[in-house]
Amino acid sequence: MSRTTSREFRYTVDANSSIVIPAPGQVFRCINASASFEIEIDNATAIFCDQGLGYRFETPFTKVRVINDSAADITVQILIAEGDVMDSRLSLPGDLVAMIGGGSVTFSRKNIASGERKLIATENPLRLEVTIANEGNAPVYIGGDDVSFWGAHMSIAAGYERTIKTTGELYAYSQAAGIQTLQIMENVR
Missing domain, CATH: 2.60.120.770 (Jelly Rolls)
Known part of the structure; x- marks a missing residue:
């Protein structure tokens, strides 16, 4: 039987910069974000992310880079997990x-x-x-x-x-x- 683990991270990412989260997983979910941003999984091509979006990857990853290309600092709350994770928290990015x-x-x-x-x-x-x-x-x-x-x-x-x-x-x-x-x-x- 496979084991499920998950960790939450909260960061402020400075304007026009990025941070690297050294956390293994197969699931990435943005629980909260003050603005949209991009992520790179193990140095792969950057993909769009915003509050409420999540991704499940076929191949496990070892790190996630959060990229803030905007002119203002952003805050993000992220979930990284291995195995199946059920999350029914309400996330409303729009009106x-x-x-x-x-x-x-x-x-x-x-x-x-x-x-x-x-x-x-x-x-x-x-x-x-x-x-x-x-x-x-x-x-x-x-x-x-x-x-x-x-x-x-x-x-x-x-x-x-x-x-x-x-x-x-x-x-x-x-x-x-x-x-x-x-x-x-x-x-x-």
């Missing part, structure tokens, strides 16, 4: 829409890089409110298309959330190093 009564709720995830101003909610006259949760490690500033660290804009501290009643566009800005991740829930009638 999720739920219908409630006559309205709907849309869930999305946005990554804000240092110095970046990003549209996180488009104008929607049917929107009742937006709840924004900051899963990063530094404050994020919320406002119009001129949002920045300076001025009378709303801030959301790391680990906190805010609910805003607006139908207008919302932008987020981060001054902190690295990537700040926002979970956004829009309630629409």
